[in-house]
Amino acid sequence: MKVLVAVKRVVDYNVKVRAKADGSDVELNNVKMAINPFCEIAVEEAVRLKEAGTATEVVVASIGDKSCQEQIRTALALGADRGIHVEVDGRPEPLEIAKLLKGVVSSESPDLVIMGKQSIDGDNNQTGQMLAAMTGMGQGTFASEVNVAEGSVQVIREIDGGLQTVKLSLPAVVTTDLRLNEPRYASLPNIMKAKKKPLETLTPIDVGVDIQSHVTLVGVRPPAERSAGIKVESVAQLVDKLKNEAKVIS
Amino acid sequence: MKTLIIAEHDNQTLKVATLNAVAAAQAMGGDIDVLVVGSGCQSVADQAAAVPGVGVVLSADNAAYENQLAENVSLAIAEAATSYDCVMAAATANGKNVMPRVAALLDVAQISDITAILDADTFERPIYAGNVIATVKSSDSKKVITVRTTAFDAVAAEGGNASVQPLDNAHDAGVSSFVREEVAVSDRPELTAASIVISGGRGMQNGDNFVMLEGIADKLNAAIGASRAAVDAGFVPNDYQVGQTGKIVAPDLYIAVGISGAIQHLAGMKDSKVIVAINKDEDAPIFQVADYGLVADLFSALPELESAL
Numbered sequence: 001m002k003v004l005v006a007v008k009r010v011v012d013y014n015v016k017v018r019a020k021a022d023g024s025d026v027e028l029n030n031v032k033m034a035i036n037p038f039c040e041i042a043v044e045e046a047v048r049l050k051e052a053g054t055a056t057e058v059v060v061a062s063i064g065d066k067s068c069q070e071q072i073r074t075a076l077a078l079g080a081d082r083g084i085h086v087e088v089d090g091r092p093e094p095l096e097i098a099k100l101l102k103g104v105v106s107s108e109s110p111d112l113v114i115m116g117k118q119s120i121d122g123d124n125n126q127t128g129q130m131l132a133a134m135t136g137m138g139q140g141t142f143a144s145e146v147n148v149a150e151g152s153v154q155v156i157r158e159i160d161g162g163l164q165t166v167k168l169s170l171p172a173v174v175t176t177d178l179r180l181n182e183p184r185y186a187s188l189p190n191i192m193k194a195k196k197k198p199l200e201t202l203t204p205i206d207v208g209v210d211i212q213s214h215v216t217l218v219g220v221r222p223p224a225e226r227s228a229g230i231k232v233e234s235v236a237q238l239v240d241k242l243k244n245e246a247k248v249i250s
Numbered sequence: 251m252k253t254l255i256i257a258e259h260d261n262q263t264l265k266v267a268t269l270n271a272v273a274a275a276q277a278m279g280g281d282i283d284v285l286v287v288g289s290g291c292q293s294v295a296d297q298a299a300a301v302p303g304v305g306v307v308l309s310a311d312n313a314a315y316e317n318q319l320a321e322n323v324s325l326a327i328a329e330a331a332t333s334y335d336c337v338m339a340a341a342t343a344n345g346k347n348v349m350p351r352v353a354a355l356l357d358v359a360q361i362s363d364i365t366a367i368l369d370a371d372t373f374e375r376p377i378y379a380g381n382v383i384a385t386v387k388s389s390d391s392k393k394v395i396t397v398r399t400t401a402f403d404a405v406a407a408e409g410g411n412a413s414v415q416p417l418d419n420a421h422d423a424g425v426s427s428f429v430r431e432e433v434a435v436s437d438r439p440e441l442t443a444a445s446i447v448i449s450g451g452r453g454m455q456n457g458d459n460f461v462m463l464e465g466i467a468d469k470l471n472a473a474i475g476a477s478r479a480a481v482d483a484g485f486v487p488n489d490y491q492v493g494q495t496g497k498i499v500a501p502d503l504y505i506a507v508g509i510s511g512a513i514q515h516l517a518g519m520k521d522s523k524v525i526v527a528i529n530k531d532e533d534a535p536i537f538q539v540a541d542y543g544l545v546a547d548l549f550s551a552l553p554e555l556e557s558a559l
């Protein structure tokens with residue numbers, strides 16, 4: 001079974017991103033970049049499927065400018081077998097990323113596609129579902145457990161009230177939630193080995209996509225700041241403030 | 251301008267999140283219809299018809315839609331969407347699951363999790379865990395939008411009198427099936443709809459200690475939430491999680507207990523009207539957003555709070 005994993009290069013989750021002073025965009029100069037945490041979980045799940053003997057090959061794809069090859073190499077160091085980079089400048093939208101991935105799916109014919117449920121930059125939570133729709137595949141979104149069987153996959157999904165289990169015919173798309181697994185750290189020997197693993201670079205034309213823009217960024221601003229509150233000395237004072245000052249309890 | 255709202259429901263009850271989405275549609279202006287996709291969901295259609303401002307309720311009632319499988323439901327929505335300018339749903343787990351699939355079927359972008367409507371094409375939405383608010387303009391003639399429910403006050407549930415029209419075309423994509431659902435049954439209010447929320451973090455130390463929050467929640471009629479750390483540690487189930495990748499809440503009162511206040515958690519609760527933080531670490535970042543901070547050991551503060559209420 002072949003597994004395709006899509007990964008995205010994003011600002012490291014520890015960085016507090018700010019709007020540029022002119023409000024045109026976020027400040028991304030000299031900011032630490034990393035593989036999107038949900039994508040890292042997706043890579044880990046695919047590698048575990050390979051270690052369990054379920055998957056035979058793990059292919060990792062990323063859409064973006066040249067720098068995202070760094071994240072493909074990270075995924076290769078974590079255990080993926082080869083990489084595909086579809087080189088696109090700027091910030092392609094989820095719909096276009098899904099179209100490019102559909103192109104990769106057509107040429108690679110994976111049995112399972114695993115992706116992060118959302119990227120922590122745009123917080124869109126769209127691409128996996130869109131790819132599934134475009135390819136006619138079933139989708140197991142927000143997965144906290146994935147069990148592959150012959151010709152199908154059972155996915156336990158995190159939903160608003162608890163957990164839901166669905167069964168999907170293969171090929172299918174799975175998007176990862178936080179509790180699917182805990183990704184490993186890449187060892188130094190594996191990082192060295194990853195440098196020699198094959199990494200193919202494609203253009204959008206190679207995968208049959210003419211990129212369109214549907215949404216423009218008008219500007220960005222910081223959120224409304226909360227004014228600093230006060231420290232209370234005791235539980236009694238807290239209850240008094242909530243009753244008589246904030247009037248939120250009676 | 252014609253907007254189609256996708257009803258959030260469990261085949262029996264129309265969820266309040268739908269009323270938040272209707273409020274967003276009203277901010278857009280124009281006609282508002284509601285689509286109920288489900289199975290044996292006549293009572294949901296009737297409830298939707300009672301929402302003031304709704305013109306027509308379309309009801310796609312078929313066994314294929316019983317468990318809201320995205321593969322089937324998205325086909326019904328995309329078909330109904332042909333005669334609308336905008337399709338909107340609340341950004342619930344279900345809305346997030348289904349709507350991007352609808353957008354892809356219609357070959358348009360989705361604008362996720364909007365918090366404000368500037369005009370019919372221009373919207374505000376939080377990005378980077380809410381550290382930045384982006385203004386985005388869509389050039390698609392048909393919009394697919396999910397709505398952050400905390401940003402739009404729910405419209406009234408009753409007072410309207412819309413007509414209900416059945417949709418007869420049923421769609422079963424045949425690639426997915428429902429196996430089971432484990433949904434917690436609780437007498438407490440729903441986390442995203444509660445006017446008071448009390449959440450525990452890693453400082454709670456284990457799941458058993460959440461009993462201390464339950465006593466307070468019972469007295470305040472509050473919902474119980476948790477930080478990602480507490481959920482990851484297995485103290486409580488995943489549906490308790492408040493934050494960037496969990497639930498977004500904005501109650502009148504949010505009490506954070508033993509929660510340090512990582513930006514990912516703040517993203518899910520910082521629009522609460524009043525925030526209380528109880529933490530023994532006086533440098534915890536949660537105090538920077540708290541209206542009332544109590545530096546104390548939660549194991550002594552919580553019993554004291556319960557008896558003081």
